Amino acid sequence: xxxxxxxxxxxxxxxxLFYAKGYNAVGVQEVCRAASAHKxxxxxFFDSKEALMTAIIAERRGVxxxxxxxxxxxxxxxxxxxxxxxxxxxxxxxxxxxxxxxxGCPVGSVAAEIATQSESIRGAACGVLDFMTETIAEVVxxxxxxxxxxxxxxxxxxxxxxxxxxxxxxxxxxxxxxxxVFADLKAGYLQLLGIESQSKAPRSR
Amino acid sequence: xxxxxxxxxxxxxxxxLFYAKGYNAVGVQEVCRAASAHKxxxxxFFDSKEALMTAIIAERRGVxxxxxxxxxxxxxxxxxxxxxxxxxxxxxxxxxxxxxxxxGCPVGSVAAEIATQSESIRGAACGVLDFMTETIAEVVxxxxxxxxxxxxxxxxxxxxxxxxxxxxxxxxxxxxxxxxVFADLKAGYLQLLGIESQSKAPRSR
DNA sequence: TGACGAGTTGACCGACCGGTCTACAAGCCT
DNA sequence: AGGCTTGTAGACCGGTCGGTCAACTCGTCA
Numbered sequence: 001x002x003x004x005x006x007x008x009x010x011x012x013x014x015x016x017l018f019y020a021k022g023y024n025a026v027g028v029q030e031v032c033r034a035a036s037a038h039k040x041x042x043x044x045f046f047d048s049k050e051a052l053m054t055a056i057i058a059e060r061r062g063v064x065x066x067x068x069x070x071x072x073x074x075x076x077x078x079x080x081x082x083x084x085x086x087x088x089x090x091x092x093x094x095x096x097x098x099x100x101x102x103x104g105c106p107v108g109s110v111a112a113e114i115a116t117q118s119e120s121i122r123g124a125a126c127g128v129l130d131f132m133t134e135t136i137a138e139v140v141x142x143x144x145x146x147x148x149x150x151x152x153x154x155x156x157x158x159x160x161x162x163x164x165x166x167x168x169x170x171x172x173x174x175x176x177x178x179x180x181v182f183a184d185l186k187a188g189y190l191q192l193l194g195i196e197s198q199s200k201a202p203r204s205r
Numbered sequence: 206x207x208x209x210x211x212x213x214x215x216x217x218x219x220x221x222l223f224y225a226k227g228y229n230a231v232g233v234q235e236v237c238r239a240a241s242a243h244k245x246x247x248x249x250f251f252d253s254k255e256a257l258m259t260a261i262i263a264e265r266r267g268v269x270x271x272x273x274x275x276x277x278x279x280x281x282x283x284x285x286x287x288x289x290x291x292x293x294x295x296x297x298x299x300x301x302x303x304x305x306x307x308x309g310c311p312v313g314s315v316a317a318e319i320a321t322q323s324e325s326i327r328g329a330a331c332g333v334l335d336f337m338t339e340t341i342a343e344v345v346x347x348x349x350x351x352x353x354x355x356x357x358x359x360x361x362x363x364x365x366x367x368x369x370x371x372x373x374x375x376x377x378x379x380x381x382x383x384x385x386v387f388a389d390l391k392a393g394y395l396q397l398l399g400i401e402s403q404s405k406a407p408r409s410r
Numbered sequence: 411t412g413a414c415g416a417g418t419t420g421a422c423c424g425a426c427c428g429g430t431c432t433a434c435a436a437g438c439c440t
Numbered sequence: 441a442g443g444c445t446t447g448t449a450g451a452c453c454g455g456t457c458g459g460t461c462a463a464c465t466c467g468t469c470a
Contacts, residue, residue, distance in 0.1 A: 006417080022318045024229030028458060038419055039459080045417095049458065101321040111380040112317035113227045116306040125380050160377075160386075161370075161393030168373025172365075175316040175330050181365075188366030188397055211447080233428060243449050244429080250447095254428065411470100418465070427456065435448075440441100 007045045009035040015056045019106045020099075023053055023113050023121075050118055057107055057124035077143030078195050084139075085189050088166070093179040102182075104174035108167045132166075133159045140193065149194050161192050212250045214240040220261045224311045225304075228258055228318050228326075255323055262312055262329035282348030283400050289344070290394050293371070298384040307387075309379035313372045337371075338364045345398065354399050366397050 004012070013035035017026045028049050032042050046052045075083070096102050103109065111125040137159035143149045165188060173182035190196070209217070218240035222231045233254050237247050251257045280288070301307050308314065316330040342364035348354045370393060378387035395401070 021322060022229065024227065025319075025322060027456070029456075040420070040461085041418060043459065103321055104317060108376055108380075109317045112309060112314045112376055114230075115380050115382065116308055117226060117230060122380060122382065129377065129380060157389070157392070161390060161396075164373035164377045164390055164393065165366075165370050166373065167376050168369035168371065171313055171317055171372050171376065172334065172369045175313075175320050175327060175334060177320065177327065184362070185366060185369055187362070188369065191366075192393055192396060232426070234426080245431090245449055246447070248429070413470085414468085416466090416468105419463085421461090421463105423458105423460075425457080427454100430453070431451090433449085433451105435446105437444100437446085439444080 006035070006037050006041050010037055010042060010045060010052065011056055011059065014052050015060075015106070018053060018056065018110060019103055023110055050120060053110065053114075053118075054120045054124045057110065057121065057128060060107070060128060076148070077139050077141075077146055078148040078193075080139050081136075081143065081193055081195060082190075084136075085186055088170075089179070089183050089186070092170075092173055092182045096177070096179045102170075102174045102177055102179065104170040105167055108170060109174075112171075129163060133163050135159075136162050143193075143195070153194060158193060162189065165189055165192055211240070211242050211246050215242055215247060215250060215257065216261055216264065219257050220265075220311070223258060223261065223315060224308055228315055255325060258315065258319075258323075259325045259329045262315065262326065262333060265312070265333060281353070282344050282346075282351055283353040283398075285344050286341075286348065286398055286400060287395075289341075290391055293375075294384070294388050294391070297375075297378055297387045301382070301384045307375075307379045307382055307384065309375040310372060313375060314379075317376075334368060338368050340364075341367050348398075348400070358399060363398060367394065370394055370397055 010031060014026075014031045017031055017034060028039065028042055031049075031052070032039055042052075046055065072080075092102050107125050107128045111122065115122040115125065133156070137155040140149065140153065140155040140158050144151050144153055144155070165185075169182055169185040169189070172185070173179060215236060219231075219236045222236055222239060233244065233247060236254075236257070237244055247257075251260065277285075297307050312330050312333045316327065320327040320330065338361070342360040345354065345358065345360040345363050349356050349358055349360070370390075374387055374390040374394070377390070378384060
């Protein structure tokens with residue numbers, strides 16, 4: 001990030017700071033300092049602080065830990081779903097160990113703070129939620145095609161429930177500041193997906 | 206609230222404003238104006254803005270729409286659970302109709318914003334989450350005793366999952382600003398509770 | 411060479427931030 | 441009456457807020 005363009009440095013520094021402290025708790029000055037930029041440059045690239053936050057969310061590629069890019073081919077749908085939760089668990093544990101806090105979802109936390117205050121940020125957050133839902137729906141479709149889920153399951157509806165559950169689980173573990181909270185919620189995730197835990201249905205793999 | 210004591214007016218005005226706009230977006234001055242109080246009085250009753258927010262959460266009785274006070278006697282557990290979701294749905298719809306926005310959970314939204322920034326507010330939010338979890342666990346226990354749920358179900362674990370799901374569902378409907386999002390997530394709530402929807406299992410009632 | 415656009419620099423704006431402080435008013439006890 | 445507690449009133453503090461602005465540097469192209 002050191003020799004990246006000023007605009008990219010501002011996006012990166014903003015993403016980190018807003019994620020760590022929230023939108024209103026971080027000032028434009030602070031973002032500039034972290035990005036080694038000056039206020040004039042900030043307002044050369046962005047119309048406002050709100051525009052920066054909107055761009056950060058809109059230009060986001062995936063959600064760290066749970067959804068990054070398209071699901072890799074060659075992996076069974078149900079295994080992929082399990083790997084996604086475990087990756088998020090690892091991310092939560094790492095944050096807690098290194099920073100002492102669990103920061104939750106970078107999009108969800110900001111959305112909770114300002115969805116009622118900024119239409120443009122709220123809209124950008126919706127886009128990321130749509131992306132998460134579609135990614136999980138794709139995984140569900142794969143699991144149906146592979147016979148791991150009943151073929152009358154509704155991938156869109158299931159994915160929406162799962163996204164809600166993930167957001168809630170991240171919020172709970174953030175509030176309790178305990179990685180164990182997130183890990184213990186895995187069973188509900190599998191239940192919503194319709195994937196039985198291995199102890200109950202030890203078939204496959 | 207008009208002739209309530211100053212402290213109570215500050216608590217009430219703070220609760221409303223923080224719920225509507227978030228913690229950092231509301232200033233002490235604004236709370237005072239809304240409460241018809243002066244800054245001197247504010248700092249006579251509260252050590253800081255943070256102390257006000259902590260008191261607002263800690264002194265909260267229940268969560269509007271989903272959990273208010275102990276569950277009433279004489280109502281079947283599974284019916285109670287359904288009533289709770291429907292009450293929350295009604296609250297979400299009312300907010301959207303009257304204010305144009307869905308504000309989510311008053312505790313969850315604040316927790317998402319500042320759980321990493323204030324230990325005292327985070328702690329108070331934990332208390333409310335504990336209360337929600339315990340209330341739902343009680344409902345689950347009642348449903349087990351009434352034979353609507355398998356008696357090997359774990360009320361505590363189920364309740365924790367359900368609380369996560371409720372928080373996530375509120376966050377999603379807030380972000381999408383659409384009451385239908387919340388209503389459509391009911392099936393996942395029933396699934397996590399282990400209560401089949403009526404169309405699939407038309408027994409009882 | 412000189413004009414031009416892209417981007418940088420940092421002083422500056424008024425408003426507001428959370429918080430402090432002194433003065434004072436009213437009720438109650440002795 | 442005098443003193444004490446409880447609470448009110450609002451000016452004031454340094455600092456920061458989001459945002460503006462004119463001056464400047466520098467590479468490019470004619």
